[in-house]
Amino acid sequence: MSVMENVTDFYKKLPDHAPTCVPLESSGMGHINIFARDTCSAASPYSRRDFYKVSLIIGTGKIFYADKWVQIDRPAVLFSNPFVPYSWEIQSKEQSGWYCLFTEAFIQHSERVNSLQDSPLFKIGANPIFFPDEAQIDEISSIYQKMIREMQSTYAHKYDILRSYLHLLIHEALKADPAANFSSYSNGSTRVSGLFVELLERQFPIDSPGFTLQLKTPTDFAQSLSVHVNHLNRSVKEITGKTTSEHIAARIAKEARALLLHTDWSVSEIAYSLGFEYPSYFTLFFKKHTGTSPSQVRHSNI
Known part of the structure; x- marks a missing residue:
């Protein structure tokens, strides 16, 4: 969506x-x-x-x-x-x-x-x-x-x-x-954390190589929620135990794997749709968060 x-x-x-x-x-x-x-x-x-x-x-x-x-x-x-x-x-x-x-x-x-x-x-x-x-x-x-x-x-x-x-x-x-x-809400952290997760999930799945991910960093999400990025980070960490950056990276990596397995898009098209300026940046990101390369996932169907 x-x-x-x-x-x-x-x-x-x-x-x-x-x-x-x-x-x-x-x-x-x-x-x-x-x-x-x-x-x-x-x-x-x-x-x-x-x-x-x-x-x-x-x-x-x-x-x-x-x-x-x-x-x-x-x-x-x-x-x-x-x-x-x-x-x-x-x-x-x-x-x-x-x-x-x-x-x-x-x-x-x-x-x-x-x-x-x-x-x-x-x-x-x-x-x-x-x-x-x-x-x-x-x-x-x-x-x-x-x-x-x-x-x-x-x-x-x-x-x-x-x-x-x-x-x-x-x-x-x-x-x-x-x-x-x-x-303000007494449970402000719960609300902010929930909204962050909702906004993150609503960016996916990506259904066109012409789409470019709009919210890619904690600052992007903080601006969209009209809260300070430090407040967002504290709230997400407090409620989920993970940092905002960890959530974003995990969800992008998950989407990248799905696109590699279930589309015929090139690695470059996938990289750009996920907001990476250069395919090489995407490859480094994917290796860091999955332990394997995009080409290995595509060709071995793992």
Whole structure:
């Protein structure tokens, strides 16, 4: 399974959300869509996606990030980063608002902009939750409603307008007060360790030589979980008895052996798909962790 849910997977899970008059973009323009939150589920599990989300949450609940959570007790704007797993648990029956999902390609199309990962709202470690006042809620709601109307229009340049509305939405949210009071779990180490193992496993199996492993180091996982790498290392060691690096190396070696035995990919293709810059680095890694070479495994079927 891929490390991230993509836009197509999102619509498979929610077929009633699938665009009808607006097809998925496959021409390099990216993708955008806007929805009302009145059909949101009672709880959404930890997940990583290939799209960003900006949500106006009207209703109470909790948002969970790694070993911390924040109480949503009034209308809030949430900026969801595809590289940071989070979950949502509702508390009030009444849930409303809107959300916009979009890919980075949509924002960057026809624009010279830096990665959203460098923005103050979407970069890893940034505060993703803001609490607008009543006037800001009205303004943000109005922007979402205009975006929905534009999505349904036949205007040739509507994506340019939607891109402008999205920028305006982001700037309006920036005017709101950021969330300040995050709470921590008493069993934070257990939660962080569990999320690490989940993220590690979700990268496998690798089903295409064109795929490149995204999370390869403890720092990669720490950034994705929005925790300090030292905290991640301590938590994983405390709960599992093994270091973060040991878990990563063992899982990559296991996947490498499976690919050598069950695919016809070249050693170079396997090396690149597992994130190694050079096949020679992969060979040294494999020998160190298995005691044999890639070619020996492939030819002897051991």
